[in-house]
Amino acid sequence: MNADRLAEAYRWVEYAAFGGALERCRYERLAELAGARRVLVLGEGDGRFAARLLRENGAAQLVVMESSARMIRVAQRRMGESVRVEWRMGDVLAAAWPEGPFDAVVTHFFLDCFAEDEARQVVLRAAERMAPGGLWVVSEFCEPESGFQRWHARAWLGLMYLFFRWTAGLRANRLPDWEGLLHSAGFRCQERRRWRWGLVASEVWRKEDP
Numbered sequence: 513m514n515a516d517r518l519a520e521a522y523r524w525v526e527y528a529a530f531g532g533a534l535e536r537c538r539y540e541r542l543a544e545l546a547g548a549r550r551v552l553v554l555g556e557g558d559g560r561f562a563a564r565l566l567r568e569n570g571a572a573q574l575v576v577m578e579s580s581a582r583m584i585r586v587a588q589r590r591m592g593e594s595v596r597v598e599w600r601m602g603d604v605l606a607a608a609w610p611e612g613p614f615d616a617v618v619t620h621f622f623l624d625c626f627a628e629d630e631a632r633q634v635v636l637r638a639a640e641r642m643a644p645g646g647l648w649v650v651s652e653f654c655e656p657e658s659g660f661q662r663w664h665a666r667a668w669l670g671l672m673y674l675f676f677r678w679t680a681g682l683r684a685n686r687l688p689d690w691e692g693l694l695h696s697a698g699f700r701c702q703e704r705r706r707w708r709w710g711l712v713a714s715e716v717w718r719k720e721d722p
């Protein structure tokens with residue numbers, strides 16, 4: 513996926529489609545991150561979350577892995593220079609990852625960019641770098657089990673995968689089972705909230721001791 517073409521317009525497209533719902537998800541777990549000192553942010557996008565986290569947690573040091581040079585530029589414009597952020601431009605499936613341990617990993621609407629096997633690699637690589645008891649804060653799309661909610665989610669997901677295929681060359685075309693992947697990697701869900709008839713979720717998972 514190459515999100516360069518979307519970088520400047522990304523937030524406006526999001527607001528047009530979802531209003532403030534995705535923004536609410538991104539900021540929902542900031543309190544849980546209050547004690548985190550080293551945080552790995554995967555696929556940050558245009559810097560809205562990272563900027564807010566730096567403001568709310570004055571001690572956090574972030575390492576951000578992001579494949580889009582233009583997203584990084586937009587984020588840096590928003591946040592200004594900060595010695596508390598290390599930017600690593602590259603594809604998480606190919607680039608060298610930073611050394612752990614991290615107190616927290618954050619993925620907002622990122623795991624949906626991958627096919628199941630790729631998402632598994634991402635989850636396992638991040639899991640290896642987490643401190644014992646570390647937190648995974650995730651915002652993500654979901655496909656509810658049944659009924660109107662399922663059809664509503666399917667329609668939105670279909671539209672979104674088409675949109676990102678056309679505009680950013682996204683190859684994935686369906687949600688990976690990201691909750692199953694986190695579970696298999698030794699995380700346990702501590703809290704979850706869903707909005708928009710179950711389409712979007714904010715969850716926090718804790719890494720259990722092996």
Ligand SMILES: C[S@@+](CC[C@H](N)C(=O)[O-])C[C@H]1O[C@@H](n2cnc3c(N)ncnc32)[C@H](O)[C@@H]1O
Binds near residue numbers: 580621
């Ligand atoms: C759907 S956007 C989500 C952005 C942001 N986290 C948010 O909350 O909206 C996915 C982001 O992940 C980045 N990305 C996608 N695939 C990537 C990969 N393989 N490696 C690193 N970053 C990637 C994209 O450039 C984009 O900024």
